[in-house]
Amino acid sequence: MADESKAPQQPESPEPDATGASQAPPAPKTATPSTPPAAPKSAPPAPKPPVALQIPLDNELVRRYRDRFGAAILDAVEDRKQSYLVIDAVKLSDIARYSLDEEKFDLLEDFTVVDWPRREKRFDLIAILYSFPHNHRLRLKIPVAANERPASLVDIWPTANWLEREIFDMFGISFAGHPDLKRILLPDEWQGHPLRKDYDILQQDTAWVRENLGIESGQ
Amino acid sequence: MADTVQEDATQKNGTLLGADELVLNMGPQHPSTHGVLRVKLKLDGERVRGTECVIGYLHRGVEKIAEHRTYQQFAPYVDRMDYIAAVSNGLGYCEAVEKLLNVEAPLRARVIRTILTELQRIASHLIWLGTHALDIGALTPLFYCLREREEILKIFEKYCGARLTTHAFRIGGLQYEAYDGFEKDVERFCKDFERRIKEYVDLLTGNSIWIGRTRNIGMISAADCIAIGASGPILRASGVKWDLRKAQPYAAYDRYKFEIPVGANGDTYDRYMVRMEEMRQSRLICLQAIENIPEGPILGKVGKVLKPPAGEIYHSIEAPKGILGYYIVSDGTIQPYRVRIRPPSFVNLQAFDKMVRGHLVADVVAIIGTLDIVLGEVDR
Numbered sequence: 333m334a335d336e337s338k339a340p341q342q343p344e345s346p347e348p349d350a351t352g353a354s355q356a357p358p359a360p361k362t363a364t365p366s367t368p369p370a371a372p373k374s375a376p377p378a379p380k381p382p383v384a385l386q387i388p389l390d391n392e393l394v395r396r397y398r399d400r401f402g403a404a405i406l407d408a409v410e411d412r413k414q415s416y417l418v419i420d421a422v423k424l425s426d427i428a429r430y431s432l433d434e435e436k437f438d439l440l441e442d443f444t445v446v447d448w449p450r451r452e453k454r455f456d457l458i459a460i461l462y463s464f465p466h467n468h469r470l471r472l473k474i475p476v477a478a479n480e481r482p483a484s485l486v487d488i489w490p491t492a493n494w495l496e497r498e499i500f501d502m503f504g505i506s507f508a509g510h511p512d513l514k515r516i517l518l519p520d521e522w523q524g525h526p527l528r529k530d531y532d533i534l535q536q537d538t539a540w541v542r543e544n545l546g547i548e549s550g551q
Numbered sequence: 552m553a554d555t556v557q558e559d560a561t562q563k564n565g566t567l568l569g570a571d572e573l574v575l576n577m578g579p580q581h582p583s584t585h586g587v588l589r590v591k592l593k594l595d596g597e598r599v600r601g602t603e604c605v606i607g608y609l610h611r612g613v614e615k616i617a618e619h620r621t622y623q624q625f626a627p628y629v630d631r632m633d634y635i636a637a638v639s640n641g642l643g644y645c646e647a648v649e650k651l652l653n654v655e656a657p658l659r660a661r662v663i664r665t666i667l668t669e670l671q672r673i674a675s676h677l678i679w680l681g682t683h684a685l686d687i688g689a690l691t692p693l694f695y696c697l698r699e700r701e702e703i704l705k706i707f708e709k710y711c712g713a714r715l716t717t718h719a720f721r722i723g724g725l726q727y728e729a730y731d732g733f734e735k736d737v738e739r740f741c742k743d744f745e746r747r748i749k750e751y752v753d754l755l756t757g758n759s760i761w762i763g764r765t766r767n768i769g770m771i772s773a774a775d776c777i778a779i780g781a782s783g784p785i786l787r788a789s790g791v792k793w794d795l796r797k798a799q800p801y802a803a804y805d806r807y808k809f810e811i812p813v814g815a816n817g818d819t820y821d822r823y824m825v826r827m828e829e830m831r832q833s834r835l836i837c838l839q840a841i842e843n844i845p846e847g848p849i850l851g852k853v854g855k856v857l858k859p860p861a862g863e864i865y866h867s868i869e870a871p872k873g874i875l876g877y878y879i880v881s882d883g884t885i886q887p888y889r890v891r892i893r894p895p896s897f898v899n900l901q902a903f904d905k906m907v908r909g910h911l912v913a914d915v916v917a918i919i920g921t922l923d924i925v926l927g928e929v930d931r
Contacts, residue, residue, distance in 0.1 A: 464791070
């Protein structure tokens with residue numbers, strides 16, 4: 333496949349939520365995993381003047397969170413009419429508990445991760461909350477570093493159980509306090525965490541072909 | 552079979568076996584698991600004391616594939632997740648990318664999408680009904696259900712050439728105009744279907760064996776459903792009158808009148824009743840929609856090369872099995888930076904342990920059936 337040859341998927345344009353003051357400046361290039369710099373795609377070198385899709389958010393809800401947690405709410409953004417809060421991983425449990433008990437976000441609709449390998453805190457945990465009484469959604473975005481162990485949300489939303497296992501499986505983030513953290517979709521003996529950006533599917537394939545078929549490459 | 556349910560549903564899932572306990576391995580190749588699901592059952596005699604689901608046999612890494620495809624190239628892949636409701640998957644994906652691009656499909660496209668998606672909901676529920684009844688021992692409904700589903704698949708085939716993995720929609724609207732006689736075909740199916748549903752009801756609803764096998768089996772409360780994240784008919788059968796088509800309307804659902812059926816007990820029988828009523832409601836939506844399909848273009852202005860501005864979007868729809876969500880991050884290039892799919896079956900399957908504890912082994916197949924999972928979607 334032609335488009336697999338440019339496997340290292342480094343973002344070229346500014347990262348979408350880099351507006352947040354929270355985000356540490358990208359780590360120097362040498363710190364990125366041993367992938368060559370991304371081949372230039374057809375994207376124009378300079379992005380068009382921003383059309384302010386991400387705007388700072390300041391409504392009742394955000395104010396309540398800010399009053400309660402102060403500096404732990406690193407940023408509040410509205411992107412295409414959907415709001416998210418960037419929060420400090422240290423306060424994750426407290427904020428989650430407050431969201432459930434006080435703000436009535438009773439459903440953790442999804443819990444997932446986006447990998448930004450060039451950042452100091454490379455993973456963004458994304459918790460998508462839905463409130464049945466108010467019929468609205470809120471995303472919590474929690475930057476964590478590769479060696480960090482964020483608190484598990486299983487006690488607060490039991491649905492996080494398998495979602496966190498999937499995150500562990502695909503990204504290798506382990507959660508403190510998860511009752512049964514092990515791989516869920518991949519076999520237990522699998523090496524690596526496939527949804528990380530530096531997990532090269534072509535390399536994986538070639539290695540398997542070399543080992544099992546004794547030829548240089550199947551591609 | 553339901554007399555001593557729940558007696559120790561609170562018992563923790565211990566790892567040590569008692570003297571009377573044994574572990575029975577069910578699957579991954581087992582006819583009633585609807586795919587390749589492996590369940591480890593901890594048994595005390597015939598009674599289930601704990602379970603563990605082993606999944607991932609069908610894992611194909613679609614989320615990784617998405618990062619190596621353009622937005623349009625990835626669209627056919629989503630059909631292969633819940634392959635018996637491919638149209639619904641496609642609708643969710645196309646609408647999510649449209650939101651990311653900040654465009655909206657024209658009204659005509661949205662109405663045709665609604666019709667096809669509701670037909671797909673009926674087809675998906677028919678497969679559920681047929682196989683669920685078959686698991687419990689009623690052979691006849693399966694043939695009836697497949698007979699009606701065939702009519703729906705024929706409509707899909709005439710519309711886009713494919714029956715199962717349809718790729719019926721395009722980002723921005725539709726690729727194909729509705730064929731001549733589309734409304735007539737849908738109408739004929741809907742008119743006929745009313746009578747057909749009565750046949751299923753005659754076979755099952757008052758059948759004492761059916762009632763004995765389903766009533767008070769696999770009970771789950773509304774609070775537990777929400778905590779565990781179970782959505783769709785499972786949530787509604789527990790008494791929560793909530794449906795994304797009403798709560799946050801998408802496509803053209805705000806134009807049509809329909810009811811949200813709810814159950815009271817949250818048992819297998821209630822889930823049966825809810826899904827039966829959903830089929831009737833879907834039929835009504837189709838009938839309303841074909842009465843007046845607005846004229847106009849079917850494809851919005853999206854261009855051939857899709858480069859959504861950097862940013863992110865979450866969009867979810869009410870798929871036949873529950874909340875199907877797409878979280879897409881764009882970095883401004885032609886390929887998505889990250890696509891996360893929130894599959895209803897994966898999350899709903901978490902409720903299995905809670906539902907099955909204290910029941911007999913024979914009820915395990917009834918509960919797997921009532922969850923209505925598709926392993927292609929669980930494993931992705």
